[in-house]
Amino acid sequence: MEELKLSWYEAESAFSKIAEEYKVVAPKRKAGKGRFSDTDVVSYDRVELLSDIVFSARTCFSAKSVFFPIRETMFHYDKEGIKEAPIERQSTIVFLRACDINSLDILDAMFLENGGYQDFYYKRRRENVKLFLLECPRSFEHCFCVSMGTNKTDNYSVFIRREENGYAVNIKDEAFTKYFPNGTKAKVEPHFVEEDSSSLNIVNSVDCSLFENKMWKEYSQRCTACGRCNVSCPTCSCFTVQDIIDKDNAGKSERRRIWSSCQIKNFALLAGEHNFRIPKGDRMRYKVLHKIIDFKKRFGFSMCVGCGRCEEVCPEYISMAGCIEKINEVVSTNGG
Ligand code: SF4
């Protein structure tokens, strides 16, 4: 392990060498692209300069698409057979906060440890990615990572902090020491948030009577079924599969998978037009209980890392933490 303080120039020069070999994906400010007029957004994108990285803001959307693209061609096919779809092979570095690094354990469980099969498409991207840590000395609005136990991590190759006179780096992965020939030795430890703005208790099980509780009616009235909560979430991993027929090249087709959302109307649609989660409150109940209880029963840890993004992006300000608190209230009053 190497811990260094670097001047602006030393750090930028080290980073430029890294960016020549790796595709670097990090939070970047997009002027005028925010949700409301004349506002900016901070979102994940490729960066060429260390100074382009936004260290101090949470992104509205996670970096999940680096590992699991929004839309991915799985293979091409025609009457001759099936051909694997090529992907970009350049190794990637992604800058993540502790909760987002911990969210990869959840994606790994879903794609690599689920039902005895490993997802080929996820695996080939996941193996090609190195993690750089962004620290969180303070909680962002709506975060509850401490309650979810995802506020800390030591699973990173390099930690970088922007300081008043340059950068501080902590290099854990020896493969990266060669990029940092300069700098002054110093103690550099990441800061991790230690307290949520309001701490949450997470129940381990609920009685089936919770399914019929009136609390879900509020979500039927408020939720617009837009699916933004799923899209922004670092751990939602549902997708749908489509066959695309190329009309200009007769006989040539491709199969794609595309992100889906358990909050949209037809997610639970079955053959014969049966849809077993029509009220939006039922979909909210499914999402929240899957995140905090069902997934944990199967894999041993919760499927929510408390990043707060779903509340941040929801047009109706529906809060995951608020819903967990309501479940706690019901459980403590009537046991389920
Ligand atoms: S459910 Fe919400 S708070 Fe939990 S990980 Fe997903 S986006 Fe973050």
Ligand code: SF4
């Ligand atoms: S973002 Fe909000 S309104 Fe949209 S589906 Fe999710 S909970 Fe419903």
